[in-house]
Amino acid sequence: MTGIIYGSSTGNTENVAKMIADKLGDSELINVSELSADIIQKFDTVLLGSSTWGCGDLQDDWDSGIDTLKEADLSGKKVGFFGCGDSQMYADTFVDAIGLLYEAIDDSAAKVVGKTSTEGYEFDSSKAVVDGDFIGLVIDEDNQSEMTVERVDAWVESIK
Numbered sequence: 001m002t003g004i005i006y007g008s009s010t011g012n013t014e015n016v017a018k019m020i021a022d023k024l025g026d027s028e029l030i031n032v033s034e035l036s037a038d039i040i041q042k043f044d045t046v047l048l049g050s051s052t053w054g055c056g057d058l059q060d061d062w063d064s065g066i067d068t069l070k071e072a073d074l075s076g077k078k079v080g081f082f083g084c085g086d087s088q089m090y091a092d093t094f095v096d097a098i099g100l101l102y103e104a105i106d107d108s109a110a111k112v113v114g115k116t117s118t119e120g121y122e123f124d125s126s127k128a129v130v131d132g133d134f135i136g137l138v139i140d141e142d143n144q145s146e147m148t149v150e151r152v153d154a155w156v157e158s159i160k
C-alpha cells in the first residue's frame with residue numbers, strides 16, 4: 001500500500017497527488033497537515049509531495065510535517081518525491097522543496113524511487129537536482145501544463 005503525502009496551497013500539487021493515486025491504484029492520499037509518525041508506518045511505499053513557495057521553501061503545510069518525516073523510520077520502505085514549481089518566475093529555486101524533502105530523509109535506509117531526467121525543463125538552479133537528475137517527479141503547471149498528464153503517467157509507470 002502506498003501513502004501519498006502532499007502539501008499544496010493553490011491545488012496544483014494536490015491535483016498531481018490525485019492523478020498519481022488514480023493511476024497507481026492501492027493508495028491513500030494524505031494532506032501533510034494531518035501527518036503523524038503512525039501514518040507513515042502504515043505504508044511500504046511513501047510518496048512525498050510539495051510545491052515550492054517563498055524563495056525555495058517548502059509549502060507551508062509541511063511546517064511540522066517535515067519534523068515528523070525527519071524522525072520517521074523509513075528503513076525498508078520505498079520513497080518517492082513529487083512537486084510543482086514555476087521554472088520561469090523562479091528559475092533559481094525551481095522546485096527546491098522536492099530537494100528539501102529528499103534532504104529530510106537522506107540519512108535513513110529508505111530506497112529512493114522515481115528519479116527523472118531534467119530534459120525538457122528550462123531553469124538555472126534546483127535543489128531537486130541530485131547527481132544530474134531530478135530526484136522525483138517535477139511538474140510545472142505555470143508554464144508546461146500540457147506536459148503534466150504525460151509526465152505523471154511515465155513517472156507512475158517507473159515506480160510501479
Ligand SMILES: Cc1cc2nc3c(=O)[nH]c(=O)nc-3n(C[C@H](O)[C@H](O)[C@H](O)COP(=O)(O)O)c2cc1C
Pocket residue numbers: 007008009010011012013014050051052053054055056057059084085086087090093094095096141142
Ligand atoms: C509567492 C510565490 C513564490 C513561489 N516560489 C517558488 C519557488 O521558489 N520555486 C518554484 O519552483 N516555484 C515557486 N512558486 C510557484 C509555485 O510553486 C507553483 O505555482 C505551484 O504550481 C503551486 O503549487 P500548489 O498549488 O500545489 O501550491 C511560487 C509562487 C508564488 C506565488
